[in-house]
Amino acid sequence: MTARDLEPEALRARRQTAGRVGFAMGCVAAIVAAGINFARAPRPITLGVGLLIVLVAALNIPLGIAVGLLGERFSRRAER
Numbered sequence: 001m002t003a004r005d006l007e008p009e010a011l012r013a014r015r016q017t018a019g020r021v022g023f024a025m026g027c028v029a030a031i032v033a034a035g036i037n038f039a040r041a042p043r044p045i046t047l048g049v050g051l052l053i054v055l056v057a058a059l060n061i062p063l064g065i066a067v068g069l070l071g072e073r074f075s076r077r078a079e080r
Contacts, residue, residue: 015072022064023061023068025067025068026064029060033060
C-alpha cells in the first residue's frame, strides 16, 4: 500500500491520527523533561531559568509530531 493506493480521505485520516498521536507523545515528553530539569535546577529558581526550562522542554512537541508522521510513513506497506 503506497500513498498512491490510498484514497485521499484515508491518507489524510492516517496523517491526522499520526500527527495527533505525535502531539500527545511530544506533550508527555515535554512534561517529563520539564520535571527532570526543574528537579535538577539549582535553587532558587529564577524566572529566567524557569522560562528557559519550559521553552527547552516545549521543543519536544514538534519533535513528537515529526516522529508520529515518520512512523505513519514508514508503516505503510511497500509497493510490490
